Amino acid sequence: MIRSAAGVVFIVTLSILAVSDGRNFIKLPSEALEISGNGGSDEDSIGTRWAVLLAGSTGYWNYRHQADVCHAYQLLKKGGLKDENIVVFMYDDIAYNEENPRPGVIINSPHGQDVYRGVPKDYVGDDVTVNNFLAVILGNRTALTGGSGKVVDSGPNDHIFIFYTDHGAPGVLGMPTSPYLYADDVVDALKKKHASGTYKHLVFYLEACEAGSIFEGLLPEGMNIYATTASNAEESSWATYCPGDYPSPPPEYETCLGDLYSVAWMEDSDVHNLRTETLKQQYQLVKRRTSNDNSYYGSHVMQYGDLKLSVEELFLYMGSNPANDNFTFVDDNSLGPSSKAVNQRDADLLHFWDKFRKAPEGSARKFEAQKQLAEAMAHRTHVDSSMKLIGKLLFGIEKGPEVLKTARPAGKPLVDDWSCLKSLVRTFETHCGALSQYGMKHMRAIANICNAGIGRDQMAEAAAQACTINEIHILSVDPSRKEAKAIAHPVANDGEATLAAEVGAGAGASAATALPTRTEIVTAADNNATSEDLEHDTAIMYGRVYGLGRQSGAAAREYRLVIVKETAGHF
Structure with missing residues (x-):
């Protein structure tokens, strides 16, 4: 009777296995040892598992990126990877940040659960750099600056897993220190790693806006590299x-705890038998x-490189938690639908707004949150209007916006000359200030300027004209109306300008005019400006001025600054 029952169970088991021949769900016992024809998945045959985890941001409003990396570390540790084979990059300014309601804890x-405890501090603070990241992947200790010195010292039978999470933009990934990490440098490092023969297979998971642009048209097949990205080449994550x-x-x-793509792959890995x-x-x-x-x-998750590697078990790269060994994968979407998500580029605004909303009325915290929100919006206005004006100066009022926004056909890299892109980004930042995590979204526009044959000198001239105000002549200050009138010189002649300059003494006005000490952009242009104003190359800009009326004891007052914009020829 027992023997008969056992036979029934055996037949039923084979039936279940047979109907799964779709069959990426359940493998036959013999197939479990055959990983893509490499002769077995036991510990000896797969070599060493290596992992590189990088969170590329700073600031409490970017809490989620370091939370992603810490979670990934805990997952890999449960899977059996050793600390000596896991390299962690994160700025480490979140766990003990004054904004963190649970000091020393990250969720x-x-x-x-707390995912921060036990995470190695391999590369933190200013040691989180492009140079160190690429040196770690290549196993090049001599190229390192600071940090633990740990690198991926892999061999020809080893499997490597790389996970990057941060802000991104077309062709570029953010880093907490300058410079950015560009797509060509990522792919060049992967090519060098392949040429060195120091891995068997490599998997790259990438969380960032426009993440697909890092690999599209750049990552060739045949290098035994499989990559997935949180978004395609043209959308946010x-x-x-x-x-x-x-x-x-x-x-x-008062901040987002995770990223949609990152949370999805890790919460899946947490519960399934890898x-x-x-x-x-x-x-x-x-x-x-x-x-x-x-x-x-939401966004479109993409895959690049050698897609044939996707038939491999996750175990080869992440190990497997013994607690999940009896879990049979069934594609029932058991994790359920996600919550309403927030665009990566707006998550900082959400943090500042939530902080403002919850702060007690009249408190210093409420004022600080309001100021942070205003400054973030001011920066966005400045970057957007500056780039828009540069496009018009280079390509004309009608054609400029079209050139900047054009996306290249699928399968083509973002730019033909990556050196040009890097040079023009530096040129823009020299004249207009840092792009920042928000301004990075204009990377496609700068790439298109390169693709149109514009060189550094032309870009410098346009950026200087769009972003630089050399003189501000204060005409009058009216304390009763809290208004100051001034003329900015020089300015562009197409009816647009941006005020984003430090203003000091000696800007062509006497001491009696009580020069401002700091200015902030509020709006790009006066909505009430008439067509006649624009025809005469004049427009009005509004800003906030702090420190006006110093000599009358009104230094703390806030004034509206009216900038009368005129062409250089009027001076």
């Missing part, structure tokens, strides 16, 4: 577990969850 989901969403963070948190789940299965599941049912609040 990656509303009810999540998304933050999740944000204030006001469902599920929402605990009320004391000895049987394949890269392709995870890609499909993460793709559905990250698209948020193809809603506006």
Whole structure:
């Protein structure tokens, strides 16, 4: 009777295995040892597992990126990877940040465990650099500056997993220190790693806006590299577990806890048996969850490189938590739909707004949050209007916007000359200030300027004209109306300008005019400016001026600054 029952169980088991021949779900026992024809998945045959984890941002409003990396570390540790084989990059300014309601603790989901404890501090603070990141991947200790000195010292049978999470833009990834990490440098490093013969297979998971642009048209097949990205080459990626969403963070948190793509692959890996789940299965599941049912609040997960590697088990790269060994992967989307997500580039505004909303009325904290929000919006206005004006100066009023926004056909890299792109970015920042995590979105516009044959000198001239105000002549100060009138010189002649300059003594006015000490942009132009104003090359700019009327004891007052914009020829 027992023997008969056992036979029935055996037959039923084979039936289940047989119907799964789709068959990325369950493999036959013999197939479990055959990983893409490499002769077995036991520990000896797969070599050493290596991992590089990088969070490329700073600031409490970017909490989620370091939370992602800390979560990834805990997952890999449970999977059996050793600290000596996991290299962690993060600025490490979150866990003990004064804004963190739980000092020394980082969570990656509303009810999540602390993921910060035990995370190695390999490269933190200003040691989180492009140079160190690429040197670690290449195993080049001599190229390192600071940090633990740990590198991926891999051999020909080893498997490497790289996870990067931060802000991005077309062709570029953010870093907490200058310069940015450009797509050509990423792919060049991967090519060098392949040429060195120091890995068997490599998997790269990338969370960033326009992440697809890092590999599209650049990462060739045949290098045994498989990459997936949180977004395609033209869209944002998304933050999740944000204030006001469902599920929402605990009320004391005023920031997003995770990123949609990152949370999707890690929460999947947390519960599934990675000895049987394949890269392709995870890609499909993460793709559905990250698209948020193809809603506006989601992005398109992409895959690049050697797609044939996607049949491999995740175990080869991440190990596997023994607690999940009896879990059979079934593609039932058991993780459920995601909450409403927040555009990566707007997550800082959400933090400042939530901080402002919750702060006591009249408190210093409320004032600080209001100031942070105003400054963030001012910076956005400055960068956007500056780039728009540069396009018009270079290509004309009609053609300029079209040239800057044009996307290249799918499969083509962002730019033909990466050296040109890097040079023009430096030129823009010299004259107009740092792009920042928001301004990076204009990287496609700068790439298009390169593709149109514009050189550094032409870019410098346009940027100087668009962004530099050499003199501000204060005409009058009216304390009763809290208004000051001034003339800015020189300015462009197409009816647009941007005020974003430090103003000091000696700008062509006497002491009696009480020069401002600091200015901030508020709006790009006066909406009430008439067509006649523009025809005569005049327009009005509004800003806030601090320090006007110093000699009358009104230094703390805030004034509206009216800038009368005229062409250089009027002076």
